[in-house]
Amino acid sequence: MTSASLPLSIGLPTGSLQEPTLALFAKAGFQISGASRSYKPAVDDPELVVRLLRAQEISRYVEEGFLDAGLTGRDWIEENGSDVEVLCDLPFSKATAAPTRWVLAVPNDSSLRTLQDLQGKRIATEAVGLTRRFLERHGISARLEFSWGATEVKVPDLVDAIVDITETGSSLRANNLRVLATLLESYPQLVANRAAWADDWKRAKLQGIMILLQGALAARDKVGLKMNIAKNELQNLLTALPSLREPTVSPLAQPDWVAVETVIDEKVVRVIIPQLKSLGAEGIIEYPLNKVVY
Secondary structure, eight states: OOTTTOOEEEEEEOGGGHHHHHHHHHHHTOOEEOTTTOSSOEESOTTEEEEEEOHHHHHHHHHTTSSSEEEEEHHHHHHHTOOOEEEEEOOOOSSOSSOEEEEEEEETTOSOOSGGGGTTOEEEESOHHHHHHHHHHTTOOOEEEEOOSOGGGGTTTTOSEEEEEESSSHHHHHTTEEEEEEEEEEOEEEEEOHHHHHSHHHHHHHHHHHHHHHHHHHTTTEEEEEEEEEGGGHHHHHHHOOOSSSOEEEEOSSTTEEEEEEEEEGGGHHHHHHHHHHTTOEEEEEEEOSOOOO
16 A cells, blocks of 8 residues: 555545445445535545545546446447446446436437438436447438437427436326337446556455455445254255355264254245244344355
């Protein structure tokens, strides 16, 4: 560790991703406070400095070295054309674990049916660069207009089509829109400035953060189970027991009994606990997990 390396600055997104991002960092072990009052919140790690910024801006500040690293969507990295080191995908979003999608949408009753029908049409979007490159790849020339928000309400009165981000599709359905094409699927990504990544201390720090964040996401839908069972019933239980890896089997003070511990998907717990009980398991304990590191 060198004084020149400290601290590591990282940009986190404001807006719809702010709360799930802070919750993910908390599960990974980083408590960030004051985020509702300042774009410079406090973090309980003296080796970190956190800045809260619009997701649209983070990759530019990382590329230019104003930040060492950042968490932002793949979509905004591509929109900005940012030259950054992509460390990993982090599959989470504001509502689900599914990726968000940038889609080209038109009114349900629109006569536009194919991409080629967009020749010469007006399209509103916040992701102008992303949309322009998509249309160029398909040989389409259209008039693109930057949209400051509420893009879905601009068709058909102001524009012929929109390119907007969707997670569940509910907003599109509510505004009587149908999808003509998907431009991009996007997860948040952890990215680093290339010079920061070349710094030994900062690279090691970022690798540690990446492991913790991925571990927190891996634990999201899993729980731990502990139970005791007689040795002569163990094989039947192991056959029925789903496991992340092989279950851990440990001896107990009572020589004819063992303890079994495993990690399983939370959604199967309500089904499997009665089965485990019927197979002879006793003292069954379910407990939550913060991180699962593979």
